[in-house]
Amino acid sequence: QLGVFTYDPGFMSTASCKSAITYIDGEKGILLYRGYPIEQLAKHSSFLEVAYLLMNGELPTEDQLYSFTDEINHHAMLHEALRSFFDGFHYDAHPMAMMVGVMGSLSAFYHSELNMEDPEHRRISAMRMLAKVPTIAAACYRHSAGWPFVYPRVDLGYCENFMNMMFSLPSQKFIGVDQYIDPVAIKALNILFILHADHEQNASTSTVRLASSTGANPYACVAAGISALWGPAHGGANEAVLSMLSEIGSVDRIPEFIARAKDKNDPFRLMGFGHRVYKNFDPRATIIRETCYEVLEKYSNNDPLFELALALEEHALKDDYFIEKKLYPNVDFYSGIIYKALKIPEDMFTVMFVIARTAGWVSHWLEMMAESNHRIGRPRQIYTGYDQREYVAKENR
Numbered sequence: 001q002l003g004v005f006t007y008d009p010g011f012m013s014t015a016s017c018k019s020a021i022t023y024i025d026g027e028k029g030i031l032l033y034r035g036y037p038i039e040q041l042a043k044h045s046s047f048l049e050v051a052y053l054l055m056n057g058e059l060p061t062e063d064q065l066y067s068f069t070d071e072i073n074h075h076a077m078l079h080e081a082l083r084s085f086f087d088g089f090h091y092d093a094h095p096m097a098m099m100v101g102v103m104g105s106l107s108a109f110y111h112s113e114l115n116m117e118d119p120e121h122r123r124i125s126a127m128r129m130l131a132k133v134p135t136i137a138a139a140c141y142r143h144s145a146g147w148p149f150v151y152p153r154v155d156l157g158y159c160e161n162f163m164n165m166m167f168s169l170p171s172q173k174f175i176g177v178d179q180y181i182d183p184v185a186i187k188a189l190n191i192l193f194i195l196h197a198d199h200e201q202n203a204s205t206s207t208v209r210l211a212s213s214t215g216a217n218p219y220a221c222v223a224a225g226i227s228a229l230w231g232p233a234h235g236g237a238n239e240a241v242l243s244m245l246s247e248i249g250s251v252d253r254i255p256e257f258i259a260r261a262k263d264k265n266d267p268f269r270l271m272g273f274g275h276r277v278y279k280n281f282d283p284r285a286t287i288i289r290e291t292c293y294e295v296l297e298k299y300s301n302n303d304p305l306f307e308l309a310l311a312l313e314e315h316a317l318k319d320d321y322f323i324e325k326k327l328y329p330n331v332d333f334y335s336g337i338i339y340k341a342l343k344i345p346e347d348m349f350t351v352m353f354v355i356a357r358t359a360g361w362v363s364h365w366l367e368m369m370a371e372s373n374h375r376i377g378r379p380r381q382i383y384t385g386y387d388q389r390e391y392v393a394k395e396n397r
């Protein structure tokens with residue numbers, strides 16, 4: 001049960017809870033959502049269908065998916081009072097900072113009517129967060145761009161709506177909406193959101209579970225998860241990959257950076273490589289790699305950055321250190337490249353991760369809150385401080 005941690009220094013891992021949502025085999029590179037292989041879901045499903053699966057445990061029937069989608073559309077709008085919340089952010093605020101603030105503020109909007117003991121209240125809270133997160137995300141971008149907010153439309157799908165809220169402009173003659181809800185882009189977004197939807201007890205999901213175990217407001221707990229995801233060692237890696245590629249600048253400098261990544265005295269790490277659990281290829285990276293080539297074929301505009309990324313991948317996969325340490329490209333290595341090709345701004349890359357992972361976070365929250373005997377999380381530690389000692393008066397120190 002939550003709170004019983006086994007510390008295994010050899011594997012640096014802890015078993016923090018029981019969950020039936022996602023299964024990972026790091027050695028074999030297996031990832032299952034409610035028993036379904038991620039490869040099959042990425043190939044045949046949609047993000048909303050996968051979100052239903054994660055939240056409810058089963059794939060939806062046609063009618064169930066229709067009702068689920070209809071309810072998501074119903075909750076997609078933000079309360080008008082929330083729009084003024086954005087006025088408090090300077091135009092150059094990082095979108096992740098705005099996401100933390102706005103998601104957290106929903107705990108003020110929906111606090112009074114929330115009865116956490118009522119499964120229906122919990123279900124609606126989860127649906128609200130899944131529905132509103134793309135609207136909030138797009139609003140963060142519009143605020144930083146100084147553009148008017150665009151409302152969600154019920155005639156567009158989840159990914160199409162997001163791209164429309166991000167990029168459509170009243171003066172459509174400059175930027176046609178259609179180019180942003182192009183089938184290649186929408187297919188890539190659905191796959192990216194499916195691959196990022198859940199991943200067992202990663203740092204941000206564990207944060208959401210630990211905060212939720214105290215009975216805290218779910219919107220505030222998801223805001224905590226957004227904070228944890230922001231770090232460059234976690235969800236912030238996709239943004240860090242593009243910064244790293246810009247710093248490397250050219251293929252002939254790749255050996256210099258590979259050497260830095262191997263130098264224990266240099267804090268530099270190859271962003272988008274390695275994983276605490278996968279000691280083989282991240283199955284999501286394999287899938288996303290194919291999507292990356294499809295998207296680049298249509299949108300890359302021969303950007304040298306993409307050639308550099310593929311050359312870096314080739315160098316690292318052949319390097320003895322990376323082979324010995326089993327450091328392979330992870331899901332974040334390719335996602336940033338795709339987002340850049342889709343004209344998503346770099347500081348929005350981790351926000352894209354938030355949209356997808358909200359499905360996983362709310363599913364774990366629902367699972368935990370449904371357990372009648374769930375207990376507060378209480379991690380322990382290995383104490384490395386002084387043995388007990390006596391107080392010394394100031395004059396004798």
Ligand code: SDX
Nearest residue numbers: 199202233234235237261269270271272273274275276325
């Ligand atoms: C995500 O947990 C999840 O499931 C996360 C995630 C999810 O879906 O939620 O999968 C999403 O966060 C993917 C990871 C994104 N982060 C990055 O790409 C940042 C770069 N990667 C590293 O910072 C690192 O690989 C981590 C943080 C991902 C994992 O760090 P660990 O657990 O310390 O890695 P490890 O124990 O496997 O490291 C083994 C060795 C270590 O060297 P030694 O101490 O044995 O000498 O490999 C080294 C590490 O220093 N190493 C790297 C490296 N990653 C690990 N060296 C250079 N470059 C790297 N990227």
